[in-house]
């Protein structure tokens with residue numbers, strides 16, 4: 668285990684895979700906003716359209732999806748992300764099946780991210796008042812199983828070649844970590860306002876609730892003891908054999924660590 672570092676890595680192409688509309692805005696939107704401002708291109712993949720997430724028995728699942736997909740598109744656009752894919756799997760019933768893995772492999776081979784962000788499939792609960800939604804675990808499991816090793820194996824799902832899609836290896840996987848497993852903290856001090864604004868586009872979910880205090884409190888907690896006011900925290904897995912070619916070596920260590928290197932090293 669490395670010491671937690673303040674990441675200055677910037678991907679060229681980052682894909683986020685989640686279960687529901689608003690998962691990204693609650694999760695990694697501050698990081699995405701930061702990276703987009705530094706030149707990254709981002710793609711969101713939503714496994715479901717949140718079609719059972721409006722708790723009104725008079726609103727059908729079809730109606731709910733028709734409300735929530737535009738909310739997600741607007742939230743993405745607000746931070747500069749125009750590429751949003753809805754797989755439209757059934758909300759509340761998501762399972763990490765081989766069929767879902769293949770659908771995600773297709774998206775990974777299509778977009779060719781160097782970096783993938785998803786949730787933590789091992790998070791069953793947090794604190795004393797939260798059980799992680801099974802769809803979140805399913806989406807995260809399917810995403811991790813799709814990105815490694817499936818997407819990078821040339822003869823697995825070879826039929827996708829008919830769509831012009833061939834094997835693609837992803838360099839880094841960022842797993843959202845709101846516990847002590849975090850190894851990397853992305854400074855979102857300059858983008859937390861954008862994150863909060865993006866979250867507010869999910870009007871069907873926010874209603875009268877102002878998410879700002881909750882988001883700020885959590886981001887401040889993640890940043891505690893580091894040289895930043897607000898952070899998003901990740902466990903980062905790096906595949907050195909998938910380092911993008913013809914790209915400068917990404918810098919993934921903090922300034923302190925560079926200074927601490929022995930002279931002449």
Ligand SMILES: [Zn+2]
Pocket residue numbers: 686687689690800803
């Ligand atoms: Zn969710």
